[in-house]
Amino acid sequence: MAEEHPDLPQRSLPAATVPAEVVARTERRWLGLMIGVLIVMMAVVVLTGMANAIHPPSNVETIDPTTLHLGGEFAESNLGTAQERDGSLTVRLVAGQYGFAPDCTKVAVDTPVKFRLTSTDVIHGFLLPSTNVNTMVVPGFVAEVRTRFARPGIYRMPCNEFCGAGHHGMWARVNVVPKEQFKPVALTERSTCVQQ
Numbered sequence: 001m002a003e004e005h006p007d008l009p010q011r012s013l014p015a016a017t018v019p020a021e022v023v024a025r026t027e028r029r030w031l032g033l034m035i036g037v038l039i040v041m042m043a044v045v046v047l048t049g050m051a052n053a054i055h056p057p058s059n060v061e062t063i064d065p066t067t068l069h070l071g072g073e074f075a076e077s078n079l080g081t082a083q084e085r086d087g088s089l090t091v092r093l094v095a096g097q098y099g100f101a102p103d104c105t106k107v108a109v110d111t112p113v114k115f116r117l118t119s120t121d122v123i124h125g126f127l128l129p130s131t132n133v134n135t136m137v138v139p140g141f142v143a144e145v146r147t148r149f150a151r152p153g154i155y156r157m158p159c160n161e162f163c164g165a166g167h168h169g170m171w172a173r174v175n176v177v178p179k180e181q182f183k184p185v186a187l188t189e190r191s192t193c194v195q196q
């Protein structure tokens, strides 16, 4: 903003010079507009995230990646689809260069599904196109994503984090079947569709 200099002779501004108060008013309007745009963009991010149940990779749960195979939640016998007492499903997967174990899991449509994944080596990605599922799988941490499939079908599961020379060939699938085709899993059982 221009300051007053009483000792300077008052001259009229040359033509085409914008008076200081007009500049200040224009700047205030632009500032207001920018703040408005930021508020709208933040609202879009927050509201669409809430409406589509998008989970940022924020599950802070650590695990020792060197002993996964020896026992505990991610031992081979515990991988695949588990059915909880409330009927919801929990799918456990291990990602490693260059594949997911198991590479095919089966779940029921319109049922709450919780995916729990971890990595044995480097960072991998877990993405199910056309769903809210998209997270990184970081060694040392357990990635957890909740979803509910609206339509049956085979959902491809490409690794979407570059993880090495075989990255392009790293993918698995989730077979979402109608409820009547989903065979209930006993509480202690784990099911996959790898052999089918």
Ligand code: CUA
Pocket: 096, 097, 098, 123, 124, 125, 159, 160, 161, 162, 163, 164, 167, 168, 170
């Ligand atoms: Cu695993 Cu890319």
